[in-house]
Amino acid sequence: MDIILNNKDNSNHKERIKIKEDTNIFINYANSNTELTIETSPNTSIRVLDTSKNTKNIITYNVDKNVNLIINKLSIDCSDTLTVNIKGKNANVNINNSIVNYKDNIYTEKFIHSKEDSRSNIVNHALNMENSVFRFIVDGIIEKNSSNTYFNQENQIINYKDGDSQILPNLIVSNNDIEANHSAYVGSFKEDYLFYLMTRGISKEESIKLLTRAFLINSMQLKDEEEKIFNDIINSL
C-alpha cells in the first residue's frame, strides 16, 4: 500500500494514520506545522520517504511488535519533533535523517524503547549552509523492561560557513542488559578530502558537491526511484 502525505490545502492540521499492512509512505510537507501520528500494526513493514521543506511538524510513530520501520528523510530547513515509541518486541527501526539547513532550526528526536529485543539505528546528518543556528537534540530512552535492546545514534553536522551548530546526543538507560552507542561530530569537510579530489582535476565546487552527496545519502539504502528523488534535491541545492 502507498500513502502520500502533504499539506497542499492546509498548513496546520492534525492527522492520525493506522497502518494495517506493509506500506510505503511518502511525506512531502512544505511550510507546515502538522501533527502526524502513525500507528502501526504488528508484523508490518513501513518504509517512509520524507522530502519536506521548512517544517515545524510534530511526528510520532508508535511501533508495534515485529514491525520493521525504515525512514529516509532529506529535508530542507526542518525544526520537526520526531518521537518513536518502540512498544513491541522484535521491532526494528532504521532512521536516516539528512537536513540541509539555511535558517535557524532545532531538530528534536526522542526514541523510547519500552519492550525487550528491539533495535534502533539512527543516523542524523546536517549541512549548515549559512551562519545559522542548527541543533540536533536526540534522546535515546531505554526503559527498564527493555532487555536485549540495541540503540545506536550517530550524529554529524557539517558547517559550510561559520554556523552555530550543536549536537546533544543523550542516552537515558534504565536497564543493564542492553547495548547503546552515541556519537557526535561538528565540523567542516576535511581539507584532506578536498585536496585529494582536487589533485585529480576536480574543481573545489564539484568536489564539495561529491562530498555533499556522499554525506547526505550514503548511509541510506535507497531504491533507484528514491535515490533519483534525493539526487534531484541535492542537485538543486
Place this chain on the structure above:
Amino acid sequence: MLEIKNLNVSVENIKILNNFNLQIKEGEIHAIMGPNGTGKSTLSNVIMGNSRYKIDKGEIKYNGVKINNLSVDERARMGIFLSMQNPISIEGVQNSDFIRTAINAKEEEPVNLYEFMADMMRETEELKIPEEMIYRSLNVGASGGERKKNEVLQIKMLKPSFIILDELDSGLDIDSLKICCKNIKEYLKDHKDTSLLIITHYPRILEYIKPTFVHEMIDGTIVKTGGMSLALDLEKHGYNSK
C-alpha cells in the same frame, strides 16, 4: 617540462625546502632519495599546490607556465598527477563516479559511459584489483596495496603528462609493487612524453622503473645527482656519506 628554481618553502614558519632546484624534461624519469624529514613529500605537495605549504621564494614552471599561484585542480588539469604516499578513503564517494568526474573535469565532452566502464574493467583487471572496488566508496575497506593500485588505476584513466610517485613502494608487498610498476612502465611506453618523479627511500622500485637521474636530497636541497649507481651507493653507505 618541469622547472623548479631557487624554491624556498616553509610550513608553520619552519623552512623545509632551501634553494631547491630541479629540471625535468619530457620523457625523463627522476628519482629523489633522502632521509625522513628532508622535504621529499613537501616537494611533491608544493608541486601539486597544497595550500598548507607556503612558497617563500622561487618558482615552479610547468611547460613554460609559472604555476606558483594556480589552484590544485588547475595544476591537475594541466597534466600533473600526485600519487599519494597514503591515499585517503572517502565514505560515500564511489570510485567510478569519482574517476569519471575527474575525467569529465579535464575533457570538453563528457566521457562515454560505456567506453569508460570498459576501460575501467580492463585496467582493474590489469592491476589485479577486485572488480567490486570500482563500485565501492573510494578506498573504503581497501588494503594498503589496493589503495596504491587504485592510484595507478587513476594514472591510467586520467592520462597525466607528469607523474609524481610519492613513496609508491611504502606499504606495498613485492607482488603488488611489481604489478604497479609493470602498469606504470606500460603507461610510459604508450605515453613517451610523460615524465616521472619517483620519491623513495629504497632503490627496489628503481630496479623496476629505471631512472634517468637519481638525486640525493638532504635538508631541503639536492646535494648529489647521478644514475642508478647513486641509488645503490646510498643504500649501501647511507645518506650524505661522502
